[in-house]
Amino acid sequence: MCGWRDVCGRKDVAGMGVLFRKGTLLLSPIIDIHILSGSFTSFSLFLLAFSPLNRSLRLLRTVPVVGPHQDIAQTPQPVYATTWAVPPTLHVWTLPSLAHIDSTPITATSSCITILDSRAYSMGGPTGEIHVLDPATRDKRFRSSNPESWMTRMVDNGSELL
Helix, strand or coil: CCCCCCCEEEECCCCCEEEEECCEEECCCCCCEEEEECCCCCCEEEEEEEECCCCEEEEEEEEECCCCEEEEEECCCCEEEEECCCCCEEEEECCCCCCEEEEEECCCCCCEEEEECCEEEEEECCEEEEEEECCCCCCCCECCCCCEEECEEEECCEEEEC
8 A cells, every 4th residue: 555655656547657655646658658669670579668757768678589670569568569570471479578479471571561440461572461360369369371462453544453
């Protein structure tokens, strides 16, 4: 329990912390903001902690991965990442443990990924692919290793989605 002279902390609904004294609210964040980052030149993911209160950035963890990472998309639970590995692959990592849980091949190295509902969309270079996610699994593994590929062809005055 927070005593009257103690500085206490709490988490609000959005996950941000605030400092407060009994009867007084101080609007200073007290918890770290976690950032997951990849690199074009490293075979690792980096978990960083930014502390707004201390104005500091710390490396918490380095996670070995299959190849350099182009793009990372985070959902409430898993993290999806494209990789420059050969063959090109899309990976899924759990939060907060950062354990690798699944991967699926992609046609070409994707430079962007986004997650909407039960699908992962990876695109870049000559391709764009739709990956169906398994709704039965809490960690959103890929339903199959065969993405629904789409491509664009030029017709007269524009393009048509096949």
